[in-house]
Amino acid sequence: MDIRCFTVLIFCPTQFHNLQELRHSASLANKVFIQRDYSEGTTCRFQTKFPSELESRIELTLFEETVKTLNNFYAEAEKIGGQSYLEGCLACATAYLIFLCMETRYEKVLKKIAKYIQEQNEKIYAPRGLLITDPIERGMRVIEISIYEDRGSSGSSSGSSSVSGSTAR
């Protein structure tokens, strides 16, 4: 990780082009956790409520667009319809051995989600000093959004109450 960071700093010295660079040249100020929305049952959905810590960082529409797209991906993965029945019956008939060589529909959608999050991070969130963590790395419980402060701006206090709390001691 450190060698990569060093290499990146040589080639792209100043701006947040690269996510690795974001991590190593900015400091983490705070994390916001978007919780699950259980109003429609146990299917995977996240709340689209806009957290107050992000108000100064990103536009509401962009944030909502991201969360809604993710919700749509998960809905597609968990849809119970013709394709899922077919997959289930076929798998059952082969005593589920077919999953040793075939990827399930859910896994395919998870790959799409990972790519989408990477893309969103690169285009929209990293330039604003934010980073989205794929929900699957947090047990599909939360969407974790890390808020970074530019290292150059010292003493910035937006959203960093926990940091100032520790330094005050």
Place this chain on the structure above:
Amino acid sequence: MSAVMITRKLRKWEKLPGKNTFCCDGRVMMARQKGIFYLTLFLIIGTCSLFFAFECPYLAVHLSPAIPVFAVLLFLFVIAMLLRTSFSDPGVLPRALPEEANFIEMEIEAANGSVPSGQRPPPRIRNVQINNQIVKLKYCYTCKIFRPPRASHCSICDNCVDRFDHHCPWVGNCVGKRNYRYFYLFTLTLSLLTIYIFAFNIVHVVMRSVDQGFLSTLKETPGTVLEVLVCFFTLWSMVGLTGFHTYLISLNQTTNEDIKGSWSGKNRGQNPYSHKNIVKNCCEVLCGPTYPSVLDRRGLMQEDSPTAANSEGPCSFDNLVAQTVKTTAPLIPNEHTPDDVKPSIAAEKSSAPKDDPPLAAKLPPLASPETDAETSIVKNQ
């Protein structure tokens, strides 16, 4: 040249909390006590071996060769389902990382306001509305999360499991969202296999006795007696269990909910997870999507575990967060299952109205209701 420490890259399963055992470099995940699982395997393989050794040659010749063939297929399917149930991740929810736990703590404190010293804080419960029904989400002190609906903490495996059904010692694992359908298929096909072997044992004994007499038949195929005994007792319990789970599936309930009486009695007909249609409920449980494991057992551990001595140059943000957690996080009493909860749970279990088939009582305790700390808080209040 300085001394080089040989550091093997660790896989994540080696550092997972909880009381699971892992095999095959994290591919297999089971509970700690596996004795009864080995017994299950032994009974199934032993009985089927006796069947193939003693009955099948005679039946293949005198009746049809399809009989042993079908028995082999059924046997292989049963073993596949058993291993799939036992070895897979039931749907374990990973514990909250310090930042998330801290965030939840702050939310709880904000919601509760200030509690006068000496008073017990209110129980940690979050109300959500699911399909116009209020469901209470409980806080898990061990995993530091609010459990999703239908999730429960298994005290034997020390994990929160999504759509927790029960902990089954016979398969040596919890039964949850990810392996419930394999468990159901295992009980179903094992019932069929037991009925099949039992029936053909009887047929074989009758056919042979007609030629040779009953006693000499038993002398020639001594395995038959053993098989009939094992099958007779297994049959009743397995058919009963399969029937019970078919009933649960048709109502889209878990064993845990049934035992607690969440959607029975005065709450009957209010299950928010049910589609109110038997076929739809069955299809969702048995033919629904195959959920992925969120545990990532085989991923490699990241090497950025910082200490104050190691961080040099760019301040490692994990270090920063670790500091904030230490100084600002309130002390949460980590309440593991207190012993006084267990008798109260047992009392609750016996008094709850149950319509289980009476044969289920013959089995060793299949369902281990999770004993979470806040139950004691609620009871004591």
